[in-house]
Amino acid sequence: MKFIKTEIPDVVLCKPTIFNDERGYFFESFKKNEFENFIGYSVNFCQDNEAKSTKGVLRGLHYQLPPFAQAKLVRVIKGSVLDVVVDIRKNAPTYGKHIAIEISEENKYQLFIPKGFAHGYVGLTDEVIFTYKVDNYYNKETERGIIYNDNFLGIDWKLTKKELIISTKDKAQPLFKNADVFENYKTH
Template sequence: MQIERLEIPDLLLVKPAKHGDHRGFFSETFRADVLVAHGVEAIFVQDNHVHSEQKGVLRGLHFQVPPHAQGKLVRCMRGAILDVGVDIRVGSPTYGRHVAIELSAANWHQLWIPPGFAHGYITLEDDCEVIYKVTDYYAPECDRGIAWDDPAFGIDWRLPASEVILSDKDRQQPRLADAAAAFQFVR
């Protein structure tokens, strides 16, 4: 398993090895010791599995506020997604910046998104499945979001807005400048 720090150093690209032969393949998709060696001492409490039938389904940008903030380790099991993490920690040198990484069944990569980041993804193909581990349980009273198309972020979602499929909830999220600050940067 290889780990790469991204442009925002708290976000990590995780590249599990995949060993195949005529029978199929084997892969260790999670190793706590490898993550700990890269500064991630997360305890995962829940796995989530999402299926999206169509290309263009956008889920996000979501996060949970304390005391139930979540870190996420995201991977795409079927199809391909563009996965995005946005730094929303007030005072961070990368506040308001984002990283966008393609995760797919073909590349087998994962993205670590720690608490303090908004997270979202768009399906790049029909019939996508995403699985992600989280560090706290879903808490509806702590559930928040930021507008997926906030011009302050400049996210290239790879599809025109007219082709993006959103939930009603995600259509109504505020821009970062209009949202209550949820996280403070601490080093």
């Protein structure tokens, strides 16, 4: 596994070493000791989640506030998504910045999203199966979001507005400037 810091250094792109032969392929999708050695701290994933979507389904931008903040390790089993991460740590030099990375069943990339970030993704293929590990359980009272089309963030979701399928809940999220953010919060 190769670990690469993104433009927001605490967000890490994980590129697996894939072994292909006439039978198919094999790769290690997670190896705790190597992962934690790279990021420099321990992450105790406690739950795996899976979501099925279609092209244009946009989920996000979501996060939970402390003490129920979640770190995530996301990947795509089928199809392709544009995965977007927004830094909501008010004390960070990258506060308000975002990254967007295509993750697919072909490239088998994973993205590690520490606590202190909003996360969302949009399906780019007719069928998407998206899975992710979290290090804290869901807590409805601390769940928050940011509107996907905030001009300040300027996220290019790679699809037209007509192609997007967005839940009523996600359409009602606040602008970044009005969202609850992480005050003086570290990622670990």
